[in-house]
Amino acid sequence: METNTLPLTLDLENATFTQKEINDFEIDIKIKIDVPQKLYKYYSLSDYSLKGLKNNTLYFSHANLLNDVMDGNFMLWDMEDFITQYKKDRKINSDNDQELTIIGINQISKPILECRGILSLCGTYKNELIWAHYTNETGYCIELDTKDLKESLNDSHKSENCHFFPVSYNTLKQIDFFKYSHSKTRENKKNVSAILPLLYCFAQKDNCWKYENEWRFLLRDRKFNSISFPLEIINDEDKSQEDDRKIGGNIEINKDVISKVILAPLFFNNSRFNKEESNSDCFIYNVKNNNEGKNAKDFLDILKKSFGNKIYQVDKIIINKHVCREIKYKIEITDIGENFIKLIKKIEKNI
Structure with missing residues (x-):
């Protein structure tokens, strides 16, 4: 050929x-x-x-x-x-x-x-x-x-x-x-x-x-x-x-x-968690006893152990009267128990 x-x-x-x-x-x-x-x-x-x-x-x-x-x-x-x-x-x-x-x-x-x-x-x-x-x-x-x-x-x-x-x-x-x-x-x-x-x-x-x-x-x-x-x-x-x-x-x-793990806006939802309490930027979520809750808890446990300072969450915000998707929160997972997640969500300074 x-x-x-x-x-x-x-x-x-x-x-x-x-x-x-x-x-x-x-x-x-x-x-x-x-x-x-x-x-x-x-x-x-x-x-x-x-x-x-x-x-x-x-x-x-x-x-x-x-x-x-x-x-x-x-x-x-x-x-x-x-x-x-x-x-x-x-x-x-x-x-x-x-x-x-x-x-x-x-x-x-x-x-x-x-x-x-x-x-x-x-x-x-x-x-x-x-x-x-x-x-x-x-x-x-x-x-x-x-x-x-x-x-x-x-x-x-x-x-x-x-x-x-x-x-x-x-x-x-x-x-x-x-x-x-x-x-x-x-x-x-x-x-x-x-x-x-x-x-x-x-x-x-x-x-x-x-x-x-x-x-x-x-x-x-x-x-x-x-x-x-x-x-x-x-x-x-x-x-x-x-x-x-x-x-x-x-x-x-x-x-x-x-360099970052970015959670979706609806990551913390009622299919996975019940919210026990919140105080300012501190949140405690009870983990539901279902597959959704188990996967979410296992996922957050991995993040806490391996990506502790790299966890963020995206959300919709208004900039100049326009709806935009931006990284809104920096998240620190402070404690994970058998049935709960405790974390701190702080608004990013550039928002």
């Missing part, structure tokens, strides 16, 4: 990706917009999120588990020119290009995806829709120092296995797979390097997602396991084994990367 000449460049609105070397994974990324000093990950309160916070890990999702069905969807690859050349090289006379396309995509994509995970972050803690969609206004978000997070991931992974970039937003359309791919020979076999088409599927999203203001880490790690495509129906035994394997997506980071 004829090969495209390196370097190859994929130019998107917010970033340019350039493959200069034969190595599949060595990509130069030129970011065209300002990189935020802080990035944010939003969570609901769950066993999974508590384990991550306790163990200093971030969960990198498999491509097939993202909430946009077009994320990592290889129907964004126009395979026509590739299949034409493929048939020519192998002297294939079949007219069934659709079948060849499916075979080609499966052969190329499966080994690429089974070792990759994605961490999606937001450039602000003030994103109204993400608070509503991901936390139901009762969860929390963590503030991550961008530079420290990159260094923490690069300390445990080679730079060519960790790609950091902003998502670009536009009307989705196919790209010519053949134009952005590169073939090479290994042990007398020709393999296709598809890192640029792969990056296109994760770095370009439809305009409807623009509100997310998303930044991503695409990580290659042997701990990540292959997960079946959502439309592929598998039996209960295989599904159970897949669920057990998802733990491979948890990547440990330096705890100091987390």
Whole structure:
């Protein structure tokens, strides 16, 4: 198969990706917009999120588990020119290009995806829709120092296995797979390097997602396991084994990367607590004997032990007659008993 000449460049609105070397994974990324000093990950309160916070890990999702069905969807690859050349090289006379396309995509994509995970972050803690969609206004978000997070991931992974970039937003359309791919020979076999088409599927999203203001880490790690495509129906035994394997997506980071833990406005709510008393800025909450109360108590216990001076709460405030979302309180957890939480909430000085 004829090969495209390196370097190859994929130019998107917010970033340019350039493959200069034969190595599949060595990509130069030129970011065209300002990189935020802080990035944010939003969570609901769950066993999974508590384990991550306790163990200093971030969960990198498999491509097939993202909430946009077009994320990592290889129907964004126009395979026509590739299949034409493929048939020519192998002297294939079949007219069934659709079948060849499916075979080609499966052969190329499966080994690429089974070792990759994605961490999606937001450039602000003030994103109204993400608070509503991901936390139901009762969860929390963590503030991550961008530079420290990159260094923490690069300390445990080679730079060519960790790609950091902003998502670009536009009307989705196919790209010519053949134009952005590169073939090479290994042990007398020709393999296709598809890192640029792969990056296109994760770095370009439809305009409807623009509100997310998303930044991503695409990580290659042997701990990540292959997960079946959502439309592929598998039996209960295989599904159970897949669920057990998802733990491979948890990547440990330096705890100091987390600079704030920001509680949602409705974190302290009647599903979790009864308020026993309050005196000025001191609050005592009785913990309800249910799963909501247990999770909240366990979460606050983790915060007290590991993030004592980094706990904040966001709320709606009025600035110049406009409703804004800002960090309103600094929180100090002073005591946690078997059935109660005692804390101090002080209004931030800059409010």
